[in-house]
């Protein structure tokens with residue numbers, strides 16, 4: 523990995539036009555990592571294009587100057603492209619073609635399903651988050667400002683469920699301690715990321731939770747964020763987050779599932795509490811992720827997808 527990091531910095535030195543891209547429907551790890559790298563490269567006077575397919579959720583807006591995100595991409599050429607937190611190239615969404623228009627590509631990711639599709643791929647499934655891995659990369663050759671530290675902190679905070687998931691190691695905590703020493707305002711970040719929900723978003727959340735159905739001796743719970751619920755509460759899909767984690771809090775639940783109703787497809791989010799590896803079912807349907815957090819998209823209705831998943835998870839708990 524050290525040679526790869528050295529090579530990444532060689533590439534940065536020789537590149538002028540650099541693209542930074544994250545995954546479709548960006549989350550905290552993706553946004554934090556993209557912004558940390560953006561600040562790091564901006565300090566080195568690079569010409570940077572940020573590509574993110576999907577809206578920035580309301581709770582990350584105060585951390586991001588949306589002016590820096592490309593509005594339309596006209597197949598420009600890049601000397602170097604960074605792809606962050608994407609387990610496969612399809613996760614770039616509408617910006618996947620940018621890969622072909624970049625002389626060199628660097629993939630930095632922590633998904634175990636990532637097969638390494640960059641010229642250089644730095645992938646470590648042991649890392650809690652792409653942000654944690656990126657921090658290791660950046661601090662090897664550069665100094666970390668308070669701003670960069672804050673973005674890395676947001677990435678780790680959100681992808682670890684506030685440092686509570688099994689992807690957290692003692693070294694994650696040591697790195698977070700370093701970030702706090704660099705000036706991260708922990709309480710302020712927590713308020714902006716978690717204690718800032720508009721009432722209509724909370725109402726949409728409650729409507730979705732109200733619609734839960736429990737199966738397989740209450741080990742499997744499922745609900746949907748429907749277009750109806752969003753319209754009724756004037757909420758956006760990108761703003762309603764955290765339901766699938768909340769449902770896993772039910773005592774007997776081993777796997778929680780939230781279906782998101784899009785125009786022409788259903789997006790499936792899965793979370794596991796203990797032994798069920800939900801990335802297996804996700805991979806079966808063309809998606810991916812981690813053992814305890816994974817997802818996929820399917821060209822079918824909410825109702826059909828619900829039936830499919832209830833059936834799919836039945837076999838996990840046959841007595």
Ligand code: 5GP
Nearest residue numbers: 609791792809810811812815816817818819
């Ligand atoms: P979420 O449920 O929050 O959208 O995603 C949870 C995890 O599953 C993330 O690590 C994410 O990268 C992965 N994931 C979610 N949807 C997809 C998908 O459609 N394809 C792949 N490859 N991974 C996904």
Ligand code: MN
Nearest residue numbers: 551607652681
């Ligand atoms: Mn991540």
